[in-house]
Amino acid sequence: MAEYAFKETGRKLSNWGRWGDEDERGTLNFVTPDTVRQAVNAVRTGRRYELSIPVGAGGPQTGWMRRINPVHTMTVTPHDFTAPEGVVISDDFIAMPLQSGTQLDGLTHVGYDGAFYNGVPVDAVTPARGATRNSIDATLPGFTGRGVLLDLASLDGGPWLEPGRAITVADLERGEEAGGSRLGSGDALLVRTGWMRKGLTEGWDGWLDAEPGLAPECATWIHDRELAMVASDNWGVEVLPGTDGDIPLHAILIRDMGMMLGEMWNFEELAAACRADNTWDFFLTATALRITGGVGSPVSPVAIR
DSSP: OOOOHHHHHHHHHOOTBTTBTTOOOGGGGGOOHHHHHHHGGGOSSOOEEEOOOOOSTTSSOOSGGGOOOOEEEEEEOTTTOBOTTSOBOOEEEEEOOTTSSSEEEOTTSOOBTTBOGGGOBGGGEETTTEESSSOGGGGTTOEEEEEEEEEHHHHTTSSSOOTTOEEOHHHHHHHHHHHTOOOOTTOEEEEEOSHHHHHHHHOSTTTTTOBOEEOTTHHHHHHHHTOSEEEESSSSSBOBSOSSSSOHHHIIIIIITOOOEEESOOOHHHHHHHHHHTOOEEEEEEOOOOOTTOSEEEOOOEEEO
């Protein structure tokens, strides 16, 4: 197999065997009863912020990677079923790629050199059964704990970062300092690049062609902080196009470290609230659907400030 710099980094940061040879949860193991209890202290106002984009035909997908926008249709309407006592029923159906909108990458979403996280062979994903190990449902009950939003777009002084803008460790630490919230073990890092704002305000045309995002160097910082999860408002977390293979940060975080990634989260309302009182940490929940064999899942994350 070809050797890239990210593979050497991945070997250094590997969590394989850290929580046992059969582990399928990866960095979610950093979420403990203690971290959850401590995260409750980040609830100050009780206000809730839903962090997803609409699930429907108006999403960002173009057919790339065989992803289409969700197709929603009614299967029963009130005119199709009525009872003598006047009761009516509606029922509906949705068909969608599991990673077409606000979503979580599971631990069989990305691997390399024949293996996924914790040495699971790539043959563990089959056409008939999906992921027979490291499935998205193995991550349940998902992430519950403290989230910290770093508004890097605002720190750069614009509505969004430019495509190809690589976010460095220095940027992450600048974001922490500006917000006064240091990330630690069991926390979730939320990165606002403003890229979602661009899509929601200017339309999705060209939105998937490139993006600002985390540079591969951030992997070591994320590992050292023992973060449980990373989520971003762009479509692929990392800066694209990359310079060390196609998706080097995905490869390190998912395959080597065992970390779920959140993509296409909407931080606009949350960021405005955080900006108003300069408080950037909160209680966060993000749970995948219990999809047997799934390699990813739609999610509706909720931040409580």
